[in-house]
Amino acid sequence: MAGMKFVFGLLTFVTVGMIVGALFQLAFIRRLEESSGIPHWVDDKEAVVLHLGIVKPEVLSWSPRIILFRNFLSMEECDYLRAIARPRLKISNVVDRKTGKGVKSGVRTSSGMFLSPEERKYPIIQAIERRISIYSQIPEENGEHIQVLRYEKNQFYQPHYDFFSDPFNVQRGGQRIATMLMYLTDDVEGGETYFPLGLDGEGDLYSQHGGCEVVGGEKWSATVWMRQGSVTF
Template structure:
């Protein structure tokens, strides 16, 4: 009887020890997976590195209008680079006049901004951003307008509006705007959300106020991709959006508008 108990005890000890070792190996494996999450192994794949595959995380916010939030779309270096290029050349932002199609100053938009030049579009870091925008939006690079960089300071905003054109002047080169990539270049901003009043059925925060619709908080490196045209090829009124009032800090963003065809 005593010998039988010793055998049973020995087996239990062996099984228990084996379970402990197995659990430790499993925990180690899980920890390894956690540590590697979001850290891509590109194996010298330059295309994957350029597109930030493994870093960019798409999140569908709305199907009507179509809005996708792309987390980690830009690197910190790319955000700082765009701000550095833009800062010396900022001027008061304008809006498109529906009658003439030209930019005019308006209290609808109180930010300051600038456009990158065709020469700057050839810079390697800008080319990488342009290629990434094209791949994630599935719109050819040549269909895109020049990137615009904007700065919103305290109390500045952009009232809700549509990105598609209401005039014929701007339709002559490249046709209608079909999609917009809005990239955030700064952190530590209170307010300054991108607001879609006709998206969603709930409530959201906009410049410290609770309003109906959907809003996106500006987080450095994130980007919002949304379409001004529906799947039927018609301009989508629900794509109305605005920049909420900045409560504190500076909101920097870069915008890329994409057209139906190449404008060159």
């Protein structure tokens, strides 16, 4: 009985800690937004890069922690990412739990590509990654390369976790602790991201999510996974 009370108390402590951390994160973001009303921000290059006064955060859920950032990317940035990705799209892979390598699977039917180290030096890409770092409050060096994805009609991604369940991938920067999912089109029918109840596994079980089947148009998105430490490739 004492053991059960201890476990319950520990879970309560962890849950409260996550909520408090999320509140601090949201308060920080809102301070950034409110400060954009000061006239001197108009000519501030950093403010322009961060889209101060443009990005609008909205908490969708505390468990799992889901924050929607409206207007995070400009239309020009969305077009830019699609243009870079289109010539190099390949059938998407999933991580094999036993080997940690990327393999083709019927649970994911999209096509995609990763930006190269050289492309991360482009000014537009650097601006996007800087914005991701500030709004997630995770260092830029903890982010993986941006992945751009395209889902055509009838394509989908079945429910899955973004954190690793193999011992190999965590050696290159630790476990994934956050996902920044950026939508690059708004004229698609279907393709929503949904969060069913959690299943067995490690990490936040309620973070399991999937991509609904696209009914019409094309769904384009860009993803950055953030790690515990600096990512090495």
